[in-house]
Amino acid sequence: MTPFTCVQGRAIPLGRQNVDTDVIIGAEHLKTIQRSGLGRYAFGTIRAEPGNLFDDPAYAGAPILIAGDNFGCGSSREHAAWALADMGIRVVIAPSFSDIFSGNAFKNGILTVVLPQGAVDRLLAVAAELPLTVDLETMTVTSPLQDRFAFELDPFRRECLLGGLDEIALTMASEAAIRAYELRTGT
Amino acid sequence: MTAPRTLYQKIWDAHVVEQRPDGTALIYIDRHLVHEVTSPQAFEGLRVAGRRVRRPDLTLAVADHNLPTTARVDAAGRRLPIADPASAGQLSALEANVAEFAVPYIEATAAEQGIVHVVGPEQGFTLPGTTVVCGDSHTAAHGAMGALAFGIGTSEVEHVLATQTLLLKPSKTMEIRVEGTLGFGVSPKDLILAIIGRLGAAGGTGYVLEYRGSTFRDMSIEGRLTVANMSIEAGARSGLFAPDEKTFAYLEGRRLAPQGAAWAEAVERWKALATDEGARFDASLSMNAADIAPTVTWGTSPEDVAPITGRIPDPESFADPAKQAAARKSLEYMGLTAGDALQDVTVEHIFIGSCTNSRIEDLRQAAEIVRGRKIDRRIKQALVVPGSGLVKRQAEAEGLDRIFTEAGFEWREPGCSMCLAMNPDKVPPRERCASTSNRNFVGRQGPGARTHLVSPAMAAAAAVTGRLADVRELVR
Structure with missing residues (x-):
């Protein structure tokens, strides 16, 4: 996993509610057997709308995405996280995320920042003009206009993101406990 | 005496491999269903890291998402090719991976082939009190059998293949209580759509739902599978039904269910899988079956x-x-x-x-x-x-x-x-x-x-x- 410390840059102020995984990456793009190359297909149905934010040169290469409630709802496809990572997104800010999506994002070095709707609304307005800074060490989102919003994150996820740790290797260190569980339960 | 526990807490407690100080726990996974869309990158990850599948015997693979639903064999019984090269590629990747990692596999042309969430209960692979995962959000369906079942992403698929565990944070619990008889022409699908309407698409996020009350007790296993399946559409990764005589009758004699003396012992164990009197839920929703109309x-x-x-x-x-x-x-x-x-x-x-x-x-x-x-x-x-x-x-x-x-x-x-x-x-x-x-x-x-x-x-x-x-x- 790519370590995450601080990300600064433009934020795409999408703002929509219930952005589901079919919207993030359509099912016709799930036939790949690789993780890379999905960025160009991300948000295909939104990109079909004239004047959409994703094709606005002002947001080209933006590392941050701001959305409404329940971002990433729907399927468990990690292709959604791979597509975001492939288009250069390192942070998604929203009032809430689906559980499966936020896990998938985390495992791909994407930080999901949960902020109250009021803070998200403010950041949506600021992001239309200015870059934002998301700092995982200080756990804050800040803007050049002196906005400063603190967020919370599970300490384990924070540590993994900061260190870029491999979760499977961490779990394999518990092999003795897994064996003991299997013996104890006859599994 | 231990405090009263919900069904969810009982299954969780029985699967803790290692409790971590931050509140997360390493949870043992009893059953892992694998399909062709969300697994190729996981097997590739194992290959790159030189890892093996830890428990192929607890894993079952079947293809479902990509397969055309037109005839699969010709008149002579020969397998017909899949026209879309990407779909064909995903199927052959699955076939190569299950062979390389010795994972039990139901062939695309076998009578037992089907949608992974139909196959699991039908084969007796999904059992009460087990933890079941699959790289698909509708894994929630298996909760109908009294299993703690939830969808996972591909990194988690790889994690389960390599370690047979997942590091998880306990969920909150929500009771969905519905009493009474569904009206004439009203089905479990109408009921779950109405429940999702009430909860909202994110109302169940962070929760495991438990379906309780006479309407769910009277419901067939097929109906329960429909209800549990759509828990995720309200944001809940899992939905649970306490196993009962209907569950046992459905599972008895299934190919992968316990047989003989082991069956009788298993049923005795499964009978304890119910929420204790006085156990507390973090939230609850109550509805009357009679209020539900056919829903669209x-x-x-x-x-x-x-x-x-x-x-x-x-x-x-x-x-x-x-x-x-x-x-x-x-x-x-x-x-x-x-x-x-x-x-x-x-x-x-x-x-x-x-x-x-x-x-x-x-x-x-x-x-x-x-x-x-x-x-x-x-x-x-x-x-x-x-x-x-x-x-x-x-x-x-x-x-x-x-x-x-x-x-x-x-x-x-x-x-x-x-x-x-x-x-x-x-x-x-x-x-x-x-x-x-x-x-x-x-x-x-x-x-x-x-x-x-x-x-x-x-x-x-x-x-x-x-x-x-x-x-x-x-x-x-």
Whole structure:
């Protein structure tokens, strides 16, 4: 996993509610057997709308995405996280995320920042003009206009993101406990 | 004496391998279902790191998402190729991976092949009190059997393949209590759609739902699978039913279920799998079965539900401005006008199938409406796609296939089919489908496709009338 410390840059102020995984990456793009190359297909149905934010040169290469409630709802496809990572997104800010999506994002070095709707609304307005800074060490989102919003994150996820740790290797260190569980339960 | 516990807490406690100081725990996974779409990158990860599948014996693979639902073998029994090279590639990747890592696999042409969430319970792979995962969000379905079952991403698939565990944080619990008898023509699908309407698409996020009350106790296993399946559409990764005599009767004698003396012991153990008297839920929702009408969706989120007797809602009628904006976009996409009666909405496509509604009882309920009728001339395509080869065989033994084909339906091979646009079964742009599947998202059934989620009987009613119709008016 790519370590995450601080990300600064433009934020795409999408703002929509219930952005589901079919919207993030359509099912016709799930036939790949690789993780890379999905960025160009991300948000295909939104990109079909004239004047959409994703094709606005002002947001080209933006590392941050701001959305409404329940971002990433729907399927468990990690292709959604791979597509975001492939288009250069390192942070998604929203009032809430689906559980499966936020896990998938985390495992791909994407930080999901949960902020109250009021803070998200403010950041949506600021992001239309200015870059934002998301700092995982200080756990804050800040803007050049002196906005400063603190967020919370599970300490384990924070540590993994900061260190870029491999979760499977961490779990394999518990092999003795897994064996003991299997013996104890006859599994 | 230990404090009273919910069913969820009992299953969780029984699977803790290692408790961590931060509140997370390493949880043992008893059953891992694998399909072709979300596994290739996981196997590739194992290969790159030089890791093996830790417990192939607790893993079962089957292809479902990509497979065309047209004939799979020719007259001589030879396997037919898949036309789409990407789909064919994903299937051959799965076949190569299960061979390399010695994972038990149900062949695409086997009678036992089917949608992974139909196959798990049907084979007796899913058992009460187990933890079940699959790289698919509708894994929640297996909760109908009293299993703690949830969908995972591909990194987690790899993690389970390598370690047979997942590092998890305990969920909150929500009781969904429904009492009474569902009305005439009202099915478990209508009930779960109504529940999602009440909770909202994110209302269950962070929770495990437990379905309680007389309505769920009286429900068949097929009905429970439909309900548990759609827990995720309310945001909940899992939905649970306490196992009971119906569960045991369903599982007894299944290929992978315990046999003989082990069966009797297992049933005794499973009988303890119920929420204790006095156990506390973090939230609860209560409804009366009698209040539920046949239910359809009008928008592009499963929370956008209305009784079939209702009208398309006015976006301005929602309190939340974000919801107003979403509803406006939904109606535009769906080509619908606020205030119109739902029963005036005409459809061109019918899909009876998916992991939500493709089991034998679903097909029986649809056939009951279709029997002796023809599909309306406005219908361009009507598909019935059984959830597995065994469901298909059973339906054929009952003559259901003939009822459907005589009415003008196509009778297909098992797979995910028109639920998601990953195989040749798609709804064309701006055309409308009454579908027994689980998601009405933008583009879900094909780019530009318009989906109305309904029960199998309501899909049948739409087929014979050419519009969204109240099945109660068609029941003989």
